Amino acid sequence: MDGEMKPLSNEQIVAIYGRAIDLIERGWCQGHMAVDSEGNECDVDDGKACAWCLTGAVRKVVIKGVDEFWPGRCIDFVADDVWEDVWFPLREAVYVQSQNQTVSLWEYNDYPAVTAHRVVALIERAMKLVEKKEEARW
Numbered sequence: 001m002d003g004e005m006k007p008l009s010n011e012q013i014v015a016i017y018g019r020a021i022d023l024i025e026r027g028w029c030q031g032h033m034a035v036d037s038e039g040n041e042c043d044v045d046d047g048k049a050c051a052w053c054l055t056g057a058v059r060k061v062v063i064k065g066v067d068e069f070w071p072g073r074c075i076d077f078v079a080d081d082v083w084e085d086v087w088f089p090l091r092e093a094v095y096v097q098s099q100n101q102t103v104s105l106w107e108y109n110d111y112p113a114v115t116a117h118r119v120v121a122l123i124e125r126a127m128k129l130v131e132k133k134e135e136a137r138w
Contacts (some may be wrong), residue, residue, distance in 0.1 A: 008085045010130050016065065016086060018126045020057040021120050027051030028116035030109060033059065054109040054119050058086060089133075093125040 008016075032041040034049040034058030043050050044060040052060060062083075087105070094108045095101070097118075103111075109119060 010133060013085060013089070013130045014057070014127050016058065016061050018121050019061040019065075020052075020054075021123050023052050023057040023060060024054070024116055024119055024123075028119060029053055029056075030114075032056070053106070054090070054122070055105050058090070062086060089126040089129045090123070091128055093122050097122050097125065 028089045029035045029039075029051040030053060032050045032053065034042050034046065036042050036046070036048040037050050044052060044056045049056075049060070070073045090105055094103055096103055098108060101134050108114060108122070
């Protein structure tokens, strides 16, 4: 398919975050993007996955929502700037949550003191950042 991808709206980004929260509340993990019921690593969109890390949950929602957000596209063609629309608010939120230290989303999720509750709070903070922004492009 030719042409630029339509950017995500703020409402779509917030919806992605909401769905990621739903996944994390069902099951959360550290050390892997996703795990099955026995704790074995698996792909985020594997039907056996029952727990996801922060990035794994967001990635699963975007993969599952490709047809909804970009009809006729496949996940391999989701443009980098579209991914930035999703990741940047989360990175901003983790920067604040980690007391202005540069920490990756993976490092934050896997830090021993972090809990699923704290990950959900981080996503909710990112949602508020998006809701305050007038346009989706960061």
